[in-house]
Every structure is written in C-alpha cells, then in structure tokens.
Amino acid sequence: MTFELDQTASNNLLDYFARREVDVLALTRSLVERESPSGDLEGSRAVVELLEREARGITSVSSATRVPVGDYGEHLLVEAFGSGGGGDERTTLLLGHTDTVHPRGSLAERPLREEGGRVYGPGIFDMKSGCAVALEALRACAELKIAPRRPVVLLLTCDEEAGSRSGRALVEREARRAAQVLVLEPPAPGGRAKTARKGTGIFTLRAEGRAAHAGLDFEKGASAVLELARQTLRLNELCDAARGVTVNVGVFAGGTRSNVVAEEATAEIDVRFETMADALRVEESIKSLRPLDERVRLSIEGGINRPPLERTASVAKLYAHARAVASALGFDLGETSVGGASDGNFAAALCPAVLDGLGVEGDGAHASHEHIVRESLARRGALVAGLIATL
C-alpha cells in the first residue's frame, strides 16, 4: 500500500526546494570540483568526505559510514529515519555513485559554467547532482517534519562506472532488505524515468591456429584471423532486433604480418538483452561455439555481467506511484527503456521494485557537453522527497 502526497505537502516540498536551490547547486558544484574518476583514491575520498559531512548535518541521519575499497576509493552508506536500528523492517533504498568517467584534468579543460539555465561540468549530470539531491531529500523530510513510511538508506558507490566490482556486493546486500530501490541516475531526455534497462554480457573469444609462410606453405597454415572472422558472422546471427538482443564484436585483433598465416586472434564481444531467458540462451550459444577449421583451437572467457532491469508489474506499479507524486508536484513524469546498464540492474535481481533515472534533468552524460538543467533541480528533489515520504 502506498500513501498519496496531499496538496499541502506537495506545496511545502516545492517551496522548500525552491528555497534550497542555491544550496543544492553549491553542493553539486563542490562535488564536481572534486574530480573523482573511478579508481582515483584521493578524489573519491574528497567527494565522500564532503558528502559524509553534509549527511551528518541532517537531523534524521543516524549514521554515515565510509567503506574503504583498498587504494581504489570509498563507498558511502547513510542511514536515516530509523534504518540503523537493526530492525527487520524493509527500507527504501536510494542508490547512486560518486565516481565519474572523466579523467583528472577534465575540470581544468572544461570548468564549471552556467549558460542559458544549464550548468556544465564533468560528472555533474552522471551523477553528482543526483548525490546532492538525494541528501537534500533526506533533509527536506526532516525539516518539514514529514515522517517517511520506511527507514531510508542512501548508498553511493565509488566504482559504478567501472563495472561495480566491489560495489556490487553492497548494492545487493542493501537491495535484499529494501522494499523499493530509487536510482538517482540521470533521467532520459524530457526527464523520463527508466523502467527497463538492458542487461550486459562481456566475452572474449580467442583463436589459436597454425602459423605458416603465406607464400611457401599457405596450405599448412590454419588462420586464426579467418576462423574468428567466420565466427564473427555467426555471432552476428545471434542478434534479434525484435527481442532487443544485440551481439557486438567491438574489438578484433590478430596476426603479426601480412605474409604470415595468423596464429592468433582475439575478439571482444558485448552482448545486450532485455530478459534473463535471452541472456542465458545467448550465453549458451557463445560458450558452445566450435571451430569451423578443426585445426584451430577456440577458447571463450566471460559471461553475463549485469542482469536486465525488466519492466515487471512491480516496476510498473512503482512508476505509476512516482508519476502520481510528480503530478501532485505539477509535472508529468514519463518513462522509457534504455540499452545502458546501471547498478539498478544488480538491485533489480534482488528487489522487484526498482525505478531508475530519478536524477536531475540534463544531457551529455560521459561527454564534453555534460550539463544539468538548473530549473529542474527543485522539482526533481521534491519528487525524490515525495517518494520516500509516501512509499
């Protein structure tokens, strides 16, 4: 069962965020000024330290725990509204990440700037503004004396952009005890939430043939390049546009010189799928590839990386609720499905109700024109606060 957001509460939230817009933007800027590409220990610490300090200033926050990951970075786990009590009550999990894809030095090349209502900066859209908004939503509920229906956990990982090797276990642990997961990743154009994300698989296919002189002993050679070229055509046949399955050989390498029959070749493969059933089917097909030239040896490594976030009935219901909250706040929240994966995919495997793309509006994630739309800050913040208040 979910509660509705009444008009007084909606207005209070909008007023609150309008008042706090300058502060949320200031925190966002400070986060962007601390560059934190995945694996940059110093940058990660600087960002997490700032967020921890902010979190500790919010009355409803019961704990803010930094989780160091070797010399890689730090995750941050914030518990609020009674989630630290050790009870078995299901939580609302707010999920995000503090790492970016932009290498150190990007900020010097493209400093923060505001132009035509847009604020530009490396990592501002994906997703430092989302981190700032998540904390502000906790503060808004505390200051407006809105008691969220469930304990709230905010988890910000430091390795999402690099495949979540360490963050995955934390995401899964928190998703397991959550009633719903709200992901602060950037929304799709028009501010649309993401109700489905494809899953991903990564494979490496290696061929080992027999080298020979291309002029003197051509027949004695067994070309690894030819073998993988033929396998690439087979892999392409696994694509199924109607089912949203793609198989892309994105890197292809092999051979040593043009006058030598190639002894070795390697292909790196990216697979995307909408359902786990398709994922398993494609994985099985890839793992059972056999050489067309029997003199060549094939080896296959890799597997499914992120499961798909499927638009299940629970996802649809959560989206419908979010849309009603947005409507009470005076805007329409659309939805879409996308090919890219996020930590929402890992969460979806363990918690049926996941809604992604709840961050601040903008464009240019991972690109040089990355920016947020300033006037959307207040309504996106009010939406997140309205969600944790009513779910």
Ligand SMILES: [Zn+2]
């Ligand atoms: Zn992201």
